Amino acid sequence: MKRTFTLAAALAAGLVAAPAGAQSLRIAHGYPAQSIIGATYDHFAEYVEANSDIEAEVFALTLLDLRQASPGLTSGVADVSMVLTPYFQNEFSEANFPADLSMAANIDGRPTSIAAAMAGAMMEYIIFNCPDCLMQIAAQNQVYLATAPGTQxxxxxxxxxxxxxxxxxxxxxxxxxxxxxxxxxxxxxxxxxxxxxxxxxxxxxxxxxxxxxxxxxxxxxxxxxxxxxxxxxxxxTFGGTGIGHFNLGYWADLSVEQREMMARGMAETAAFMSTAYVRQAQTDLAKARExxxxxxxxxxxxxxxxxxxxRADVATIVQLYTEQYGVQDAQAKAETFQALLAKWKGLTDPLDPTDQAALAELLWTEVLGKVDYETYGFN
The missing domain is CATH 3.40.190.10 (Periplasmic binding protein-like II)
Structure with a gap:
């Protein structure tokens, strides 16, 4: 049975504390410290410390591994983590549905950067077009801000x-x-x-x-x-790279200004990771050849x-998520997401795929900058 958490209900259930303003941030992820993901969360920690009084600490492959990330966030072991949602098919079936459509980005021509196009499409879809996604995320005592896929x-x-x-x-x-x-x-x-x-x-x-x-x-x-x-x-690409999953209790304890700062930092961080994968692919291919x-x-x-x-698999995905995971109106949702993919291919194709600043600005102006941080995560 789906549950929707309002702030009042979460407070009454003892899931969150009254908003007061956090002083620290525990970031845990299941990747080696010397990896793109390690550098990504270091970047986010540096952004938070540079733009607030919050002290941020990153735990790389120590507190949580990849399969522990979601339950670790739910229980409050960490305040923010990368949740690879396909590892949790039933809990995040609504967000996994568009993530599984990533190959459709190539149907009408490959995007300049599938990482950039999918990041924008996933974030806009989940936050503004998929209340069922947000309900499932809230049911895990989490709040979603950002996705950052890699290259083809x-x-x-x-x-x-x-x-x-x-x-x-x-x-x-x-x-x-x-x-x-x-x-x-x-x-x-x-x-x-x-x-x-x-x-x-x-x-x-x-x-x-x-x-x-x-x-x-x-x-x-x-x-x-x-x-x-x-x-x-x-x-x-792997569209289920939810780099911006926060513990709901931690999110509620932030002030509105701190939430907006975290969101701006996540726009920067999603762009950092997506463009870093492009640069890393170029570097790794050169090293491989050497x-x-x-x-x-x-x-x-x-x-x-x-x-x-x-081409054939889009219909398969619609049928699978309808029958196996109970996704309602899957065909309409697929059409909505494919339209967003087309939109974001149009927005990102003119960009240099390694231009972090340009992608961060797009993710902010088109998605995260439009969110009401007084209520987001609680309704």
């Missing part, structure tokens, strides 16, 4: 793969249902091991490839276990099979 997903493999025939029979670590369906459509077997297990899985031969952004080569130190990178297949790792484009058989899958 590629195949990071133990050996070079270029054709559909090369992929057939392989075991691919696929992080979402969409990428698992693509994997199976290509004749391969999907594995759902966590991101923290990718290195060992590749090193021990438990998986042949991981479906990930190229920037994860550095994030998870994969250069020693990857021998081939096949670019932009399956494409799409190390003798083969970097390939997919051949026609793999590219055409992927394009056909992408």
């Amino acid at each position: 997903f590629s195949l990071l493999c133990r050996e070079p793969l270029a054709s559909k025939a090369d992929v057939e029979g392989k075991v691919l670590r696929s992080s979402t249902n969409t990428f698992r369906r693509w994997t199976e459509a290509m004749g391969a077997t999907a594995s759902s091991i966590s991101g923290n297990e990718m290195y060992d899985g590749l090193n021990q031969g438990l998986i042949d490839c991981t479906v990930n952004a190229v920037g994860e080569m550095s994030n998870f130190s994969l250069f020693d276990v990857v021998k081939g990178i096949t670019l932009a297949v399956p494409g799409g 190390m003798g790792i083969e970097v390939l484009e997919p051949d026609a058989s793999l590219a055409e099979a992927t394009a056909a899958f992408t």
